[in-house]
Amino acid sequence: MQNRQWILASHPRGAADEATWTLIEAQRPTPGPGQILIRTQWLSVDPYMRGRISPSANYAKGVQIGEVMQGGGVGEVVASNHPAWKIGDIAESMDVGWQEWAVLTPDLPGASRVNKVDPGIAPPQASLSWLGMTGLTAYIGLLEIGRPRPGDTVVVSAASGAVGQLVGQIAKLAGARVVGIAGSDEKLAWCRTIGFDATINYKTADDPTSAIAAACPNGVNVFFDNTGGPIHDAVLKNLAVAARVVICGRIALADTFDQEDIGLRASSRLIVTRAMIQGLVVFDWWHRRDEALARLAAWHKSGAIQTKEDVLEGFERVPQAFLRMMAGQNFGKQLVRL
Structure with a gap:
């Protein structure tokens, strides 16, 4: 055969x-x-x-x-x-x-x-998906690196994607206010359906930096970055003091994968905000898989997360x-x- x-x-x-x-x-x-x-x-x-x-x-x-x-x-x-x-x-x-x-x-x-x-x-x-590597990525990236607190503003890029849709819902379970960024109104409508508080269409926003500032008047406490590129730069200009930035993916740069990612030099902003930026490779956290999937399964069964x-x-x-x-x-x- x-x-x-x-x-x-x-x-x-x-x-x-x-x-x-x-x-x-x-x-x-x-x-x-x-x-x-x-x-x-x-x-x-x-x-x-x-x-x-x-x-x-x-x-x-x-x-x-x-x-x-x-x-x-x-x-x-x-x-x-x-x-x-x-x-x-x-x-x-x-x-x-x-x-x-x-x-x-x-x-x-x-x-x-x-x-x-x-x-x-x-x-x-x-x-x-949500009961596997994707779920583990969202769970660890947000809760271990992002560490949202009640009242924080969490911004998620590629918000309707496999990871992003979970990050937003877990952030809501943690008591945060969640802003989603995606490239279509249909995708953003789905994000609002599952609990996102505000959304930004990066393809139609005249000035993404200003759009993020308007959606996050007190700054961004946690940024879960699935895209890299100009969205990354726009969010970094809006960080709150002691913000946490989770670098999960760079899909916006897929066509230039082997080239240097050149954009905003954020060092001065990071000094002012005392922000932390950390990369996430989910395989480093595989020992937490069973814990994460048990919690995700319970949330899904209760209706707290949808995918x-x-x-x-x-x-x-x-x-x-x-x-x-x-x-x-x-x-x-x-x-x-x-």
């Missing part, structure tokens, strides 16, 4: 396109001792993957030309050589890759661990899903159902 795979054809210089990957057919793999074989049901595409297809040094090993594209997925176990896994179990792993069948090693540590999915808690694809998914159908459309997510065309968590 064949195993269709998307392999990396080239390292893009600038924006990726569909020619970045090639669809091939390989033999379906066979699990070895202590391994399982899954038939992939869902694949996740995420902004961090842009770093994995760059030849530049990054915080994790990149995908080499000719290798299967890296990515998280969910699938049904169809063969098992592991005593804790049986045929029919649902598995989630960061190491599935863009392929229809995958051999996984459940006992690997950290982010390479294979997680058993309980469909009784949430639909299986939730483990790729939106953007699903494309068919394995052939995985590159398309990635590209539309990177272009900001997705509405909610971008997934592919095989």
Whole structure:
């Protein structure tokens, strides 16, 4: 039986396109001792993957030309050589890759661990979204780095995206006032539906700096930055004293990924505000995964958090899903159902 795979054809210089990957057919793999074989049901595409297809040094090993594209997925176990896994179990792993069948090693540590999915808690694809890496990113980034206090003003860029929609709702649970920034009125209407207090359309605002100042008259206490670029600069001009800035992503700079990010020199503003800026790599916090997912599951069950998914159908459309997510065309968590 064949195993269709998307392999990396080239390292893009600038924006990726569909020619970045090639669809091939390989033999379906066979699990070895202590391994399982899954038939992939869902694949996740995420902004961090842009770093994995760059030849530049990054915080994790990149995908080499000719290798299967890296990515998280969910699938049904169809063969098992592991005593804790049986045929029919649902598995989630960061190491599935863009392929229809995958051999996984459940006992690997950290982010390479294979997680058993309980469909009784949430639909299986939730483990790729709010009940998985995405949820952990929002939870840790906001509560451990952003540390919102009741009455704080929290600004979230890419507010309707997979991470942003969760950050805003968790901030409301912490008693903060939340301002969302996104690029369409439809996306911002969704943000207000789930509790955001104010929203800014960065594409139609004449002056983003002034728009943020108007929405945040007492300054920005916490900025959860999913975009980088001009939005980042505009928010930094509006920081309150002792503000906390969480650098989670830089999707606004995807087309210039391997170039220096040159913008506002914020050092004088940081002195005046005594603000803290910290980068977030969620894999550093994987030991907190179980804690985060337990709280997220409880919040979701109580109705305190809601999420939106953007699903494309068919394995052939995985590159398309990635590209539309990177272009900001997705509405909610971008997934592919095989």
